[in-house]
Amino acid sequence: MSEMINLTIDGETILVPAGTTVMDAAERLGIHIPRLCYHPNLSLEGSCRVCVVQVEGFDHCLASCATTAWEGMEVQTNSPVIRQARRDIVELLLDNHPRDCQTCDRDGVCELQNLAYRLGVRERHFEGRRKQFPVDDSGASVVRNAEKCILCGRCIRVCDEIQGVANLSQHGRGFTTVVGPANLAPMDESACIQCGQCVSVCPTAAFLEQDHTERVWEALGHPRTEKHVVATTAPAIRAALGEAFGLPVGTPVTGKMVTALRRMGFDAVFDVNFSADLTVMEEAHELLKRMEGGGPLPLLTSCSPGWVSFLEKFYPEMIPHMSSCKSPMQMQSTLIKSYYAQQKGLDPKDIYVVSVMPCVAKKFEAARPEHTLDGRPTTDAVVTTRELAQMIKSYGIDFTRLPDGEFDHPLGTSSGAADIFGATGGVMEAALRTAAYKLTGRNLGNLELTEVRGAAGEIRETSVTLAGRTLNVAVANGLQNAKVLLDAVKRGEKQYHLIEIMACPGGCICGGGQPYPPIGSYTMNRDLAKGRARALYGIDSGKTLRCSHDNPDVQKLYEAFLGEPLSPTAHALLHTHYTARTPRGIR
Amino acid sequence: MTACPHCPTDNWPELERGYRAMLPEDVLAFIDAHRGEPHSESLLIATLHMVQDHLGHLGPGHLEAVAQLMQIPLAKVTGVATFYHYFRLQPRGRYLINVCLGTACYVKGAEKVAQKLMDELGIHFGETSKDGIFSLESTRCVGTCGLAPVVMIGEEVHGPLTPGQVPALLESYLARAAEEMAKV
Ligand code: SF4
Ligand code: SF4
Ligand code: SF4
Numbered sequence: 228m229s230e231m232i233n234l235t236i237d238g239e240t241i242l243v244p245a246g247t248t249v250m251d252a253a254e255r256l257g258i259h260i261p262r263l264c265y266h267p268n269l270s271l272e273g274s275c276r277v278c279v280v281q282v283e284g285f286d287h288c289l290a291s292c293a294t295t296a297w298e299g300m301e302v303q304t305n306s307p308v309i310r311q312a313r314r315d316i317v318e319l320l321l322d323n324h325p326r327d328c329q330t331c332d333r334d335g336v337c338e339l340q341n342l343a344y345r346l347g348v349r350e351r352h353f354e355g356r357r358k359q360f361p362v363d364d365s366g367a368s369v370v371r372n373a374e375k376c377i378l379c380g381r382c383i384r385v386c387d388e389i390q391g392v393a394n395l396s397q398h399g400r401g402f403t404t405v406v407g408p409a410n411l412a413p414m415d416e417s418a419c420i421q422c423g424q425c426v427s428v429c430p431t432a433a434f435l436e437q438d439h440t441e442r443v444w445e446a447l448g449h450p451r452t453e454k455h456v457v458a459t460t461a462p463a464i465r466a467a468l469g470e471a472f473g474l475p476v477g478t479p480v481t482g483k484m485v486t487a488l489r490r491m492g493f494d495a496v497f498d499v500n501f502s503a504d505l506t507v508m509e510e511a512h513e514l515l516k517r518m519e520g521g522g523p524l525p526l527l528t529s530c531s532p533g534w535v536s537f538l539e540k541f542y543p544e545m546i547p548h549m550s551s552c553k554s555p556m557q558m559q560s561t562l563i564k565s566y567y568a569q570q571k572g573l574d575p576k577d578i579y580v581v582s583v584m585p586c587v588a589k590k591f592e593a594a595r596p597e598h599t600l601d602g603r604p605t606t607d608a609v610v611t612t613r614e615l616a617q618m619i620k621s622y623g624i625d626f627t628r629l630p631d632g633e634f635d636h637p638l639g640t641s642s643g644a645a646d647i648f649g650a651t652g653g654v655m656e657a658a659l660r661t662a663a664y665k666l667t668g669r670n671l672g673n674l675e676l677t678e679v680r681g682a683a684g685e686i687r688e689t690s691v692t693l694a695g696r697t698l699n700v701a702v703a704n705g706l707q708n709a710k711v712l713l714d715a716v717k718r719g720e721k722q723y724h725l726i727e728i729m730a731c732p733g734g735c736i737c738g739g740g741q742p743y744p745p746i747g748s749y750t751m752n753r754d755l756a757k758g759r760a761r762a763l764y765g766i767d768s769g770k771t772l773r774c775s776h777d778n779p780d781v782q783k784l785y786e787a788f789l790g791e792p793l794s795p796t797a798h799a800l801l802h803t804h805y806t807a808r809t810p811r812g813i814r
Numbered sequence: 815m816t817a818c819p820h821c822p823t824d825n826w827p828e829l830e831r832g833y834r835a836m837l838p839e840d841v842l843a844f845i846d847a848h849r850g851e852p853h854s855e856s857l858l859i860a861t862l863h864m865v866q867d868h869l870g871h872l873g874p875g876h877l878e879a880v881a882q883l884m885q886i887p888l889a890k891v892t893g894v895a896t897f898y899h900y901f902r903l904q905p906r907g908r909y910l911i912n913v914c915l916g917t918a919c920y921v922k923g924a925e926k927v928a929q930k931l932m933d934e935l936g937i938h939f940g941e942t943s944k945d946g947i948f949s950l951e952s953t954r955c956v957g958t959c960g961l962a963p964v965v966m967i968g969e970e971v972h973g974p975l976t977p978g979q980v981p982a983l984l985e986s987y988l989a990r991a992a993e994e995m996a997k998v
């Protein structure tokens with residue numbers, strides 16, 4: 228057992244393990260010390276000083292996030308001195324901040340704004356020079372607005388420590404210090420892989436996703452006879468959208484989401500899950516083919532566009548290992564503008580596809596030249612979960628009271644294997660359910676491969692024996708973890724058949740486009756990630772249809788349109804290619 | 815369809831050739847000698863000094879070459895290069911203007927002179943004017959406090975100087991530059 232120590236916080240004594248910070252000790256007493264730069268999953272920065280406390284025997288204030296408690300320590304978190312100091316710090320931040328909360332994208336969900344409110348900052352004292360920087364909104368996915376930056380450094384740390392991209396740092400010094408990519412290059416010309424984790428961890432509006440809501444409203448404004456506007460939703464949306472309407476974490480809201488989209492005027496509401504099933508079919512066959520045909524193995528999954536960009540910029544020599552399958556989103560959009568268009572007798576150019584994604588990188592993916600049809604993007608708009616929530620609110624829909632709706636057919640039917648695509652390990656589990664069936668002619672015992680169901684920031688590996696063959700598989704989320712796996716493969720230490728990689732920590736459920744965590748919680752928070760994953764695994768286990776190869780509408784699609792998995796038609800429509808890209812990342 | 819498994823998709827050999835061509839031999843030797851050492855990152859500043867000593871400044875290409883060859887993320891390299899006063903990110907102009915901000919000069923209004931220089935040239939300290947003629951730097955006491963406020967242009971000392979005299983001073987150097995260039 229580790230050594231325990233006693234300290235007093237605001238007059239109450241508490242016993243904590245040695246090494247506990249004052250901030251954590253206070254948390255145990257139910258005291259939430261205000262903070263800005265602190266993030267429990269990232270290294271300690273200790274730069275904002277908002278978390279200061281008073282300690283007996285010291286005549287200066289100490290930062291509670293960076294101070295380890297000691298035996299007999301006497302701490303005050305709310306003395307008049309501290310309250311004043313904290314307020315001064317926040318006031319100074321605000322003095323150098325634009326005054327446009329009302330028109331700001333983070334209005335209402337901003338940590339700085341919330342802090343100012345809670346600390347009772349009601350006026351601005353100092354009128355002076357304010358930082359002025361241009362907004363970089365040239366990127367397909369991520370917008371950088373340095374005027375809203377408070378230099379907390381969270382984005383720099385998440386990009387480096389969790390994503391292994393290290394695309395951001397502070398540039399310059401003093402008053403003109405600015406956070407951005409090398410040479411303050413436009414986002415898409417930097418090493419950025421568009422994951423949007425900087426957007427997730429930023430306490431303010433200094434990083435945001437590129438807005439697509441306006442173009443969607445515009446499309447919805449056209450008469451139905453002119454434009455057929457289709458919504459299609461990713462697996463992870465249903466697990467998190469409810470949070471934006473005050474529902475508890477882990478509340479699945481599939482039916483309400485469908486109803487809301489229909490009310491907003493979408494002509495059809497489809498489910499990207501359908502194409503997740505299709506991805507499993509194609510990818511499982513690709514795996515088996517490579518196992519028979521001599522590789523190259525391991526096969527790497529290709530659903531996560533942040534990961535795709537990462538491969539192209541950081542590990543281009545591994546491109547031959549990447550599955551050629553398009554992501555479920557791109558398969559779905561392609562099918563909407565081919566198969567569905569044909570069935571409905573519609574001209575693909577009159578169809579407008581709106582993908583709802585937990586992901587910021589999907590906007591970049593949609594803009595890739597590979598994903599076009601007759602010179603126009605296959606996916607016309609990508610809105611994040613956050614953007615969809617905002618649209619529902621602005622429409623005036625009372626989300627929590629909506630009745631449950633059903634997806635449209637044929638691109639709305641899905642198996643439980645598709646639902647779990649949203650969580651780390653889900654693509655692997657789904658693919659193995661189908662690979663097992665193809666190899667043994669039978670479904671896996673209880674179908675569940677809990678060994679690959681990991682948590683945020685975990686690497687998992689396991690072996691499954693199917694029809695006498697052993698498959699070594701590994702799963703990583705967060706690209707720093709992907710580096711660990713890929714380096715082990717490159718050094719020849721590990722021989723895997725299949726590796727699943729999702730760019731975001733925890734998988735799509737914690738994607739860069741998911742609702743901001745409630746104040747006091749954090750992105751990557753274990754309970755948040757687990758709660759959202761639970762929603763998806765719950766949907767899966769509640770379905771009778773649990774394997775992609777059993778999806779009747781997928782079977783019909785093959786019979787009527789594609790032929791077999793990996794057929795020439797399937798290749799033409801559902802597969803893609805990759806290119807080494809610069810600037811090359813440092814790994 | 816994915817790339818042919820037999821075709822190399824590795825762009826490193828080609829990129830590396832380009833990066834090596836950007837840097838002087840002994841900088842390359844220094845980087846190579848320390849490659850793979852546990853704290854090679856701590857040699858970044860020393861490496862940047864070497865590059866600047868050789869080439870006079872650190873251009874975007876040099877920074878990228880250093881980042882790639884030392885395997886340090888470029889954002890960190892440009893972060894360091896823009897943090898320290900000492901590093902020049904643009905080639906030095908024909909004339910280096912050094913504004914003395916030492917105590918004596920400061921008290922006598924050096925800041926106003928500096929501001930006038932910045933306004934006239936449209937640059938800040940550490941930068942070079944668009945025409946490549948002037949670079950602007952600041953320094954501490956150059957030992958001629960009797961002439962405060964003092965500005966050095968190349969090896970020549972000018973002082974005491976008022977902001978009003980700055981345009982004419984710059985003009986005289988522009989004329990000299992034109993003459994010198996006409997000769998060549
Ligand atoms: S970032 Fe926050 S504090 Fe700043 S303007 Fe936006 S809402 Fe207001
Ligand atoms: S989007 Fe991702 S890769 Fe790009 S800067 Fe942000 S955290 Fe880094
Ligand atoms: S951009 Fe946001 S996360 Fe990054 S340093 Fe600025 S305020 Fe912090």
Ligand code: FES
Binds near residue numbers: 262263273276277292
């Ligand atoms: S939260 Fe402790 S210093 Fe920023």
Ligand code: FES
Binds near residue numbers: 914918958962
């Ligand atoms: S302070 Fe400027 S020359 Fe001495």
